[in-house]
Amino acid sequence: MSKVYIIFASLLILVAFGLVLLPDTEHEDQIPPEALLKEIMNQSRFLSADLIAARIIDEDPSIMLVDVRTAEAYNSYSLPGAINIPLKETLDEEWQPYLNQRGVDVVFFSNGDLFADQAWILCSRLGYKNLYVMEGGLNQWFTQIMQPTVPPDTSPNEDFDLYSFRKAASIYFGGGAPAQSTQDIKGENIQIIRREKKTATAGGC
Amino acid sequence: MxxxxxxxxxxxxxxxxxxxxxxxxxxxxxxxxxxxxxxxxxxxxxxxxxxxxxxxxxxxxxxxxxxxxxxxxxxxxxxxxxIHPTYLTAAIVGGLIMGVGFVAGGYCPGTSLIGAAIGRIDGMVFTLGLMIGIFFFSEGFSIFEGLYNGGFMGYITITEYFxxxxxxxxxxxxxxxxxxxxxxxxxxxxxxxxxx
Known part of the structure; x- marks a missing residue:
């Protein structure tokens, strides 16, 4: 038997024995703090209320709204189609299939940004993908979508387009947006001009 | 990573x-x-x-x-x-068939394709036999189904089992x-x- 074989065989056994001596290690499968900080600094996770309203109206199936407020708050008011995962239950086993998935954008929202963003950070640390936060939460939802304000006259056309979208969305979501047209029709007396009744033709022609 | x-x-x-x-x-x-x-x-x-x-x-x-x-x-x-799931009965029966075929034909499925690819006639015949076997198994799957799914033990490894x-x-x-x-x-x- 050649020496090369003996050397290689001993090496193999030695390396395999080394494996037995290795201490057990528990590897943290969470993302390192540097990477998390980089993700937190990236603002692209914030979706505007307008964008979300448009996606709800379009019945976009690739969006999942997650209300991170308490169950009482969720029951009293929430966005249409939203599911309720209170912040303190974020890590519960039963919610993981909802949060950890591909193909659907998970959008967290609360009254403001804070709780939704905390849920976002927790899930990001778990390495979940496609996570978003609704910018400004339900407060912004109310000021922008449910009760939109008329832009000043000097605003560019885009603002008026956005305003008319918000008004339409407000009606869609059952808000109290003024449903009148933008043209001011106050102060004009509309004169109703009635046509005079024609007298019936009498006699033959 | x-x-x-x-x-x-x-x-x-x-x-x-x-x-x-x-x-x-x-x-x-x-x-x-x-x-x-x-x-x-x-x-x-x-x-x-x-x-x-x-x-x-x-x-x-x-x-x-x-x-x-x-x-x-x-x-x-x-x-x-x-981890490939374990079907114990299927593995034992399949292993026996594979072993007999191995000795009788001189190839396993992968190597028969290699033999056929470099132009060996026995490799080609073995590949043909392989295809015929696949055809009969697929057509008669309802007969073999119980065996195919037999002895399911899940995604288990030897070290976990023992x-x-x-x-x-x-x-x-x-x-x-x-x-x-x-x-x-x-x-x-x-x-x-x-x-x-």
């Missing part, structure tokens, strides 16, 4: 492309090791050539040791590595492999040499 595809480091769409590339490399190395010759393969049964045993034992041991060192260094998450440490098992397996290398050398010396 690994496994690369389940963790999306390599997109899932590349799965098949990578499979083809690895398959080509696998076929190339098998051919290079002489596995396109049915006489070399059945040499394992008749005791005049133990290349098959050596190649596969070395491959298994190297991979197992490598993977567990990778796991120790945090390069791969072993919990995400795919509740021993994987590292210890790999060490013992390595010792067995090296012992097998040694004893097959002894056997080969006693068996009449075959020229092929």
């Amino acid at each position: 690994g496994p690369l595809i389940p963790l999306d480091i390599i997109p899932e769409q590349w799965n098949n492309v990578i499979a083809v590339i690895i398959g080509m490399a696998f076929g190339f190395i098998m051919e290079g090791s002489g596995f396109s010759s049915s006489r070399k393969i059945v040499g394992l049964f008749y005791g005049y050539d133990f290349t098959v045993l050596r190649v596969f034992f070395t491959a298994t041991v190297t991979t197992a040791i490598g993977l567990y060192y990778f796991s120790y260094l945090g390069w791969i998450d072993m919990s995400l590595v795919y 509740n021993i440490s994987s590292q210890l098992f790999i060490f013992l397996f390595t010792v067995v492999a090296v012992a097998a290398f040694y004893f097959t050398t002894l056997i080969r010396r006693r068996v009449k040499q075959v020229n092929y």
Whole structure:
């Protein structure tokens, strides 16, 4: 038997024995703090209320709204189609299939940004993908979508387009947006001009 | 960091492309090791050539040791590595059929394709037989279904089943492999040499 074989065989056994001596290690499968900080600094996770309203109206199936407020708050008011995962239950086993998935954008929202963003950070640390936060939460939802304000006259056309979208969305979501047209029709007396009744033709022609 | 595809480091769409590339490399190395010759393969049964045993034992041991060192260094998450499910009855029956076919035909499915690819007639005949077998199995699947799904034990490994440490098992397996290398050398010396 050649020496090369003996050397290689001993090496193999030695390396395999080394494996037995290795201490057990528990590897943290969470993302390192540097990477998390980089993700937190990236603002692209914030979706505007307008964008979300448009996606709800379009019945976009690739969006999942997650209300991170308490169950009482969720029951009293929430966005249409939203599911309720209170912040303190974020890590519960039963919610993981909802949060950890591909193909659907998970959008967290609360009254403001804070709780939704905390849920976002927790899930990001778990390495979940496609996570978003609704910018400004339900407060912004109310000021922008449910009760939109008329832009000043000097605003560019885009603002008026956005305003008319918000008004339409407000009606869609059952808000109290003024449903009148933008043209001011106050102060004009509309004169109703009635046509005079024609007298019936009498006699033959 | 690994496994690369389940963790999306390599997109899932590349799965098949990578499979083809690895398959080509696998076929190339098998051919290079002489596995396109049915006489070399059945040499394992008749005791005049133990290349098959050596190649596969070395491959298994190297991979197992490598993977567990990778796991120790945090390069791969072993919990995400795919484990083929165990169907015990199907495995035993299939193993017997495969063993008989191996000795009788001189090829296993992969090597028969390699033999056919380099133009060996026995390889082509074996591949044809393979296709006929697949056809009858597929057509008669309703008959074989009970056997096919028989003895399902889930995604289980030997170390989990016997509740021993994987590292210890790999060490013992390595010792067995090296012992097998040694004893097959002894056997080969006693068996009449075959020229092929």
